[in-house]
Amino acid sequence: MKRVEREAMEAMKETVDQSLREMRETFASGRTRSVKWRKAQLGAIIEMVKDNEEKMSDVLFQDLGKHSTEAFRDELGFVMRSATTALNCLDKWVVPKKSNLPLLFYPATGKVISEPYGTVLVLSSWNFPISIKVIEGGPDVATILLQHQWDKIFFTGSPKIGKIIMAAAAEHLTPVTLELGGKCPTIIDHHSVSKDMKSVVKRISGGKWGSCSGQACISVDYVLVEQSFASTLIDMLKPVIRSFFGENPKESGCLARIVTKKHFQRLSRLLNDPRVKASIVYGGSMDEEKLYVEPTILLDPPLDSEIMNEEIFGPILPIITLRDIQESIGFIKSKPKPLAIYAFTKDENLKTRILSETSSGSVTFNDLMIQYMCDALPFGGVGQSGIGRYHGKYSFECFSHEKAIMEGSLAMDLEARYPPWNNFKLNFIRLAFREAYFKLVLLMLGLTKGVR
Amino acid sequence: MVKVFQAADATDLVTELRRSFDDGVTRGYEWRVTQLKKLLLICDNHEPEIVSALHDDLGKPELESSVYEVALLRNSINLAVKQLKDWMAPDKAKTSLTTFPASAEIVYEPLGVVLVISAWNYPFLLSIDPVIGAISAGNAVVLKPSELAPASSSLLAKLLEQYLDSSAVRVVEGAVTETTLLLEQKWDKIFYTGSSRIGRIIMMAAAKHLTPVVLELGGKSPVVIDSDTNLKITAKRIIAGKWGCNNGQACISPDYILTTKEFSPKVIDALKQELEAFYGKNPMESKDMSRIVNSNHFDRLSKMLEEKEVSDKIVYGGQKNRDKLKIAPTILVDVPLDSQIMSEEIFGPLLPVITLNNLEECFDVIRSRPKPLAAYLFTQNQKLKERFALTVSAGGIVVNDIAVHLAVPTLPFGGVGESGMGSYHGKFSFDAFSHKKAVLYKSFIGDAAIRYPPYSTGKLRLLKALVNSNILEIFRVILGLS
Numbered sequence: 005m006k007r008v009e010r011e012a013m014e015a016m017k018e019t020v021d022q023s024l025r026e027m028r029e030t031f032a033s034g035r036t037r038s039v040k041w042r043k044a045q046l047g048a049i050i051e052m053v054k055d056n057e058e059k060m061s062d063v064l065f066q067d068l069g070k071h072s073t074e075a076f077r078d079e080l081g082f083v084m085r086s087a088t089t090a091l092n093c094l095d096k097w098v099v100p101k102k103s104n105l106p107l108l109f110y111p112a113t114g115k116v117i118s119e120p121y122g123t124v125l126v127l128s129s130w131n132f133p134i135s136i137k138v139i140e141g142g143p144d145v146a147t148i149l150l151q152h153q154w155d156k157i158f159f160t161g162s163p164k165i166g167k168i169i170m171a172a173a174a175e176h177l178t179p180v181t182l183e184l185g186g187k188c189p190t191i192i193d194h195h196s197v198s199k200d201m202k203s204v205v206k207r208i209s210g211g212k213w214g215s216c217s218g219q220a221c222i223s224v225d226y227v228l229v230e231q232s233f234a235s236t237l238i239d240m241l242k243p244v245i246r247s248f249f250g251e252n253p254k255e256s257g258c259l260a261r262i263v264t265k266k267h268f269q270r271l272s273r274l275l276n277d278p279r280v281k282a283s284i285v286y287g288g289s290m291d292e293e294k295l296y297v298e299p300t301i302l303l304d305p306p307l308d309s310e311i312m313n314e315e316i317f318g319p320i321l322p323i324i325t326l327r328d329i330q331e332s333i334g335f336i337k338s339k340p341k342p343l344a345i346y347a348f349t350k351d352e353n354l355k356t357r358i359l360s361e362t363s364s365g366s367v368t369f370n371d372l373m374i375q376y377m378c379d380a381l382p383f384g385g386v387g388q389s390g391i392g393r394y395h396g397k398y399s400f401e402c403f404s405h406e407k408a409i410m411e412g413s414l415a416m417d418l419e420a421r422y423p424p425w426n427n428f429k430l431n432f433i434r435l436a437f438r439e440a441y442f443k444l445v446l447l448m449l450g451l452t453k454g455v456r
Numbered sequence: 457m458v459k460v461f462q463a464a465d466a467t468d469l470v471t472e473l474r475r476s477f478d479d480g481v482t483r484g485y486e487w488r489v490t491q492l493k494k495l496l497l498i499c500d501n502h503e504p505e506i507v508s509a510l511h512d513d514l515g516k517p518e519l520e521s522s523v524y525e526v527a528l529l530r531n532s533i534n535l536a537v538k539q540l541k542d543w544m545a546p547d548k549a550k551t552s553l554t555t556f557p558a559s560a561e562i563v564y565e566p567l568g569v570v571l572v573i574s575a576w577n578y579p580f581l582l583s584i585d586p587v588i589g590a591i592s593a594g595n596a597v598v599l600k601p602s603e604l605a606p607a608s609s610s611l612l613a614k615l616l617e618q619y620l621d622s623s624a625v626r627v628v629e630g631a632v633t634e635t636t637l638l639l640e641q642k643w644d645k646i647f648y649t650g651s652s653r654i655g656r657i658i659m660m661a662a663a664k665h666l667t668p669v670v671l672e673l674g675g676k677s678p679v680v681i682d683s684d685t686n687l688k689i690t691a692k693r694i695i696a697g698k699w700g701c702n703n704g705q706a707c708i709s710p711d712y713i714l715t716t717k718e719f720s721p722k723v724i725d726a727l728k729q730e731l732e733a734f735y736g737k738n739p740m741e742s743k744d745m746s747r748i749v750n751s752n753h754f755d756r757l758s759k760m761l762e763e764k765e766v767s768d769k770i771v772y773g774g775q776k777n778r779d780k781l782k783i784a785p786t787i788l789v790d791v792p793l794d795s796q797i798m799s800e801e802i803f804g805p806l807l808p809v810i811t812l813n814n815l816e817e818c819f820d821v822i823r824s825r826p827k828p829l830a831a832y833l834f835t836q837n838q839k840l841k842e843r844f845a846l847t848v849s850a851g852g853i854v855v856n857d858i859a860v861h862l863a864v865p866t867l868p869f870g871g872v873g874e875s876g877m878g879s880y881h882g883k884f885s886f887d888a889f890s891h892k893k894a895v896l897y898k899s900f901i902g903d904a905a906i907r908y909p910p911y912s913t914g915k916l917r918l919l920k921a922l923v924n925s926n927i928l929e930i931f932r933v934i935l936g937l938s
Contacts, residue, residue: 034847037846071909072911072916073911073912074911076916103866103867106864109863114864114866114867116868117845119846119849121872122849155873167664167666170659170663170666171664173659173663174656174659174660174663175656175660177655177659177673177874177877179877179878182666184666197900204900206908210908213909214908214909247910248908248909249909256909256910258911259909359563360483360565363565363891363893364893365893366893366894366895367563367894367895367896368896368898370897370900371896371898374558374896374898378558380550380551381549381560381894381896382562382894383894386567386891386893387644387666390666391666391668392668393892407849407850407851407852407872408861408869409845409853409854410854410864411841411855411856412854412855412857413856414685414686414689414690414836417692421696422695422696422700423696423734423735423742424742424744425517425518425519425744429519430518430522433522437528437530437531438527438530438531
């Protein structure tokens with residue numbers, strides 16, 4: 005490493021040490037615990053987004069070519085709504101939860117309180133970047149941050165980095181929430197949704213190309229459909245894409261850019277596989293200078309190609325055909341568990357099979373991505389798509405330690421609890437544990453020898 | 457001759473269990489309830505053997521085995537059998553205006569093939585209790601009992617094979633080698649009970665496969681004693697919770713006491729008095745206490761007692777017998793805070809009493825140490841109780857008693873920080889081994905054009921109104937009035 009770089013790293017280490025020290029002191033002072041402080045911060049977030057909406061929109065357009073409507077819908081509006089929900093619900097969330105104790109423990113009481121973990125690290129991702137960042141920087145900064153001890157780490161990103169984060173967290177026994185990705189399949193059961201096919205096609209197109217150009221963890225990654233319907237589907241997708249982005253999507257201003265050259269080159273590599281190139285039925289053009297990839301449709305790229313084995317995270321949509329839509333279940337099961345499964349179907353049997361035979365972070369029937377907006381649903385993955393969840397009350401829980409509190413009474417005491425042990429005490433406790441209170445009374449009255 | 461467990465065996469084992477899981481063996485309600493009831497039969501039919509194995513391994517008195525292992529397990533199984541239908545039912549979730557019209561629910565699904573690694577101090581309880589959770593949640597499970605309790609380990613292997621469905625529930629006996637081989641496999645969840653040191657190794661291995669973990673670890677659980685407490689009952693409960701629970705070798709054992717300089721003589725007298733009442737004048741001969749598990753731990757505890765500036769602080773007990781692996785109940789006063797006995801979890805029959813000028817200081821002492829699995833307070837002072845419960849960070853807090861929260865199925869049992877992550881008991885066990893899958897059902901009514909490109913200011917305004925759930929604004933935009 006060059007001296008300049010080394011000095012920069014040292015400086016960054018200093019900054020992180022200092023920041024962490026300050027944050028720990030702040031937490032220890034108890035200031036962050038009061039509901040008043042929390043509400044003030046949440047209110048400040050709302051104000052910050054409201055006052056800077058235009059600026060933030062501009063920045064998102066600069067970084068990602070995101071249209072302001074998309075920016076609002078997926079980021080700014082979403083953050084404001086989340087913060088508002090938290091603000092409105094906080095009083096309810098902080099209330100301890102009473103636990104009912106078995107009669108045996110009378111008159112003890114029990115409850116669970118949500119206690120803040122302390123100092124937490126949130127590693128945000130680039131595709132939906134508007135969130136609270138304490139320290140800016142790239143992977144080298146993240147490495148420095150990870151060497152410290154945090155009370156919780158929340159990471160959004162790829163499974164590869166997720167493993168590194170979790171291994172780093174293991175050194176300090178830090179609990180983690182990892183919001184990762186995966187290949188989110190979309191099943192189209194064209195038999196049962198034929199009447200609404202126009203909506204289906206529109207929703208899929210919006211879900212793929214209308215949100216950060218397919219660069220979202222819950223984007224449609226690929227479509228599964230019966231062979232007999234494939235060409236109709238493609239014929240329906242084409243005009244919809246044109247209606248969204250016009251004849252020249254590059255100039256439409258409504259299609260987000262690819263975030264970096266590195267990602268552009270990755271997508272380019274996926275598409276340049278000759279067998280994949282041969283499967284292009286729409287689009288395929290790319291412009292490295294403008295970091296632009298045209299909305300592209302593939303028909304049956306080889307299943308062992310790279311594009312069918314890693315998360316695409318871009319505006320390329322493979323359509324995989326099956327003889328029978330029921331085969332989609334086996335197909336999905338053969339791949340790592342995704343963050344979301346989407347299924348357009350009205351067939352109750354198929355719905356049941358999907359729910360009980362596949363595993364994913366979430367399942368949405370007849371729409372895409374909106375599970376993200378439903379605050380009452382936990383948002384998170386399983387297996388390769390992640391650990392833990394958040395949104396709404398789950399966010400509050402994600403950053404809390406659920407601490408059990410039990411209070412006994414010094415007034416009543418049972419001799420049977422204490423040594424020296426004898427048969428009477430043994431039988432007493434056995435009966436008490438079984439909540440066989442009547443027999444217990446008999447035992448105490450000497451009317452029974454107890455039970456085995 | 458016992459076949460040596462090798463890498464191929466680990467792979468084959470997981471492959472077989474995964475096939476059973478994929479075939480749906482473990483998912484139905486009937487299978488789960490049947491397995492749980494078989495566990496109940498084990499408790500009913502084999503209690504004497506269990507008591508005997510625990511006596512061989514730990515010198516555990518019959519009452520402790522019967523109550524803290526078998527009876528607790530029986531309760532846990534009965535609760536699961538009773539509540540399973542409820543637990544398995546999806547939870548309805550509310551939807552909002554932005555996602556209208558839709559309905560939502562949370563579906564509980566098993567994670568798949570899970571690994572439970574258990575500890576030596578409560579070998580039956582800590583093996584079967586997590587397995588109850590795994591089975592209730594519909595998983596296939598491999599149990600690795602602790603090799604430091606060999607009689608219990610082999611009895612567990614024998615009984616589980618005899619009673620449970622071996623296509624989905626298996627026991628692997630062994631030590632470091634076998635555990636390492638198991639950890640190289642990809643599991644859908646790992647549940648570990650043991651030390652923080654090994655907990656790190658487990659989590660690091662789990663990270664390779666992004667496997668979620670529950671780590672039930674330990675720590676130094678402090679007991680704060682206020683001078684307004686009922687000292688006789690306090691002393692009895694501390695003794696029963698410490699020496700009466702595997703002779704201090706328990707994760708939530710009262711580790712050390714914090715009290716004022718003024719009150720400490722009374723505390724120590726009360727402890728001495730009740731100790732004699734419980735265990736007689738010759739506690740080394742008492743059959744009512746477990747022994748130290750093995751010579752490694754005996755030597756570890758001996759070293760703690762022999763440390764300079766610690767050995768002269770013994771005010772009660774201190775006798776040792778290496779052949780019988782016994783150490784008498786021992787109380788020490790004001791050992792140095794940086795001594796070994798005050799730096800690591802004691803896990804034995806030694807009880808340091810640290811005196812403070814002011815009880816207030818207890819908060820700093822506790823906060824300056826890693827977060828423990830439990831923290832205890834004996835007092836009648838309501839304000840102190842509230843402050844303690846709110847500001848002391850520990851897995852769980854018990855006021856005016858010791859360890860009882862472990863037996864309450866409606867309280868989550870688990871640690872925080874160094875004492876662990878995740879929790880279980882009751883429904884929390886079911887949750888620990890489940891994936892809560894979010895399911896959203898949408899219809900095709902109402903496909904708003906505002907969702908799709910091309911974007912316009914009109915669409916943006918409507919979206920804003922929707923996000924703010926501002927009905928009036930929504931109407932105004934639609935009617936072109938805004």
